[in-house]
Amino acid sequence: MSRLVIATRKSPLALAQAHWVAARLKSHQPGLEVELKKIITQGDKILDVALAKVGGKGLFVKEIEEALLKGEADLAVHSMKDVPAELPQGLIIAGVSEREDVRDALVSKSGTGLAKLPADAKIGTSSLRRGAQLLALRPNFQIFSIRGNVQTRLSKMQEQGLDAVILASAGLSRLGLSQLITEKIPVQTLLPAVGQGALGLECRADDKETRRLVLGISDPAAAAAVEVERAFLARLEGGCQVPIAGYAVLEGADVAFSGLVASLDGKEVIRGQGRAKKEQAANLGRQVAEEVLERGGREILAQVYGEGPA
Numbered sequence: 517m518s519r520l521v522i523a524t525r526k527s528p529l530a531l532a533q534a535h536w537v538a539a540r541l542k543s544h545q546p547g548l549e550v551e552l553k554k555i556i557t558q559g560d561k562i563l564d565v566a567l568a569k570v571g572g573k574g575l576f577v578k579e580i581e582e583a584l585l586k587g588e589a590d591l592a593v594h595s596m597k598d599v600p601a602e603l604p605q606g607l608i609i610a611g612v613s614e615r616e617d618v619r620d621a622l623v624s625k626s627g628t629g630l631a632k633l634p635a636d637a638k639i640g641t642s643s644l645r646r647g648a649q650l651l652a653l654r655p656n657f658q659i660f661s662i663r664g665n666v667q668t669r670l671s672k673m674q675e676q677g678l679d680a681v682i683l684a685s686a687g688l689s690r691l692g693l694s695q696l697i698t699e700k701i702p703v704q705t706l707l708p709a710v711g712q713g714a715l716g717l718e719c720r721a722d723d724k725e726t727r728r729l730v731l732g733i734s735d736p737a738a739a740a741a742v743e744v745e746r747a748f749l750a751r752l753e754g755g756c757q758v759p760i761a762g763y764a765v766l767e768g769a770d771v772a773f774s775g776l777v778a779s780l781d782g783k784e785v786i787r788g789q790g791r792a793k794k795e796q797a798a799n800l801g802r803q804v805a806e807e808v809l810e811r812g813g814r815e816i817l818a819q820v821y822g823e824g825p826a
Contacts (some may be wrong), residue, residue, distance in 0.1 A: 519548070520591060521588070522590070523584060526555070526560065533715055548729075555579050555580050559575030560576070574598075577600070584719065584720055585606060592718040594715065595711075596710075596711030596716040599718070607721060608727075610726065612714050612717065612735060612739040614737075614738055616685070616714075617685040619685045620700075620706045620708065621700055622699040623698055624698045625679055629699040633680060635657075638678045640661075640672055640682070641662065642661065645707075648781070649761070649776075650782070653705065662678075740764075740766060741763075741797075745773070745775075747800070748773070749801075751809075752817065758777065758816070760777055761778075762776075764800075770793060772791045776788070779816050779819070788804040790807070
């Protein structure tokens with residue numbers, strides 16, 4: 517292969533991620549020409565409505581996946597947390613990048629960490645997962661929905677008089693903005709989104725050449741961890757309308773996983789965890805999902821969707 521077309525969103529973060537992948541691919545295969553195909557997705561167009569209210573899955577990937585299926589691009593680079601649990605027929609995640617820091621980052625106006633924010637602090641986030649876990653921690657927090665790219669969300673802290681905003685540490689790092697982080701919040705406090713910190717490299721299932729190329733830059737440990745998390749998400753049939761979190765980590769030959777489902781107000785948080793050999797990654801994700809469903813997760817999902825998973 518001498519030329520590769522990568523489909524990506526137009527946001528500064530998405531472009532930074534695509535350029536990073538392109539550089540890795542070029543170093544792996546000298547002489548490779550890479551072109552970026554910039555695509556505006558539905559999630560990029562609708563910025564005045566909370567993600568949960570827009571509805572549907574794949575708000576940031578659908579148009580990009582269509583470009584792959586039409587043969588207009590060979591590879592797509594996604595933030596793994598944006599990729600729905602089920603892919604369109606004919607597409608696969610051919611590789612997963614080495615994982616950046618999975619933690620959520622607090623950026624506060626005063627430089628004060630999460631524990632010392634005022635009891636009724638105004639916190640901006642685009643994520644129901646973050647909001648629900650924050651309310652479970654501190655019920656008096658005021659959670660404000662903020663949309664837009666990373667720079668836009670940071671600017672809204674001043675514009676809307678917020679005490680702090682919470683974003684992914686990985687995104688700030690990839691944009692060279694780590695110096696803005698007040699605190700990286702431990703995963704025990706805010707469990708990350710499924711796939712957070714990892715990049716998904718998607719291509720057509722029958723494109724053997726691209727699959728071979730991508731496999732050369734994929735990280736097996738990150739791929740195994742993300743497989744657990746996505747199996748958990750798939751069993752819960754979760755979208756962006758419900759707070760779901762999951763984080764897996766490889767420990768030797770084993771993989772350990774923690775997952776949760778929460779009510780929107782944070783009053784109910786159902787957690788599950790487990791451990792298995794990494795060859796059983798997907799089974800582990802499904803097993804923990806079953807545990808969460810049995811312990812009250814099914815009722816929480818039913819409240820949001822009208823009915824929970826079978």
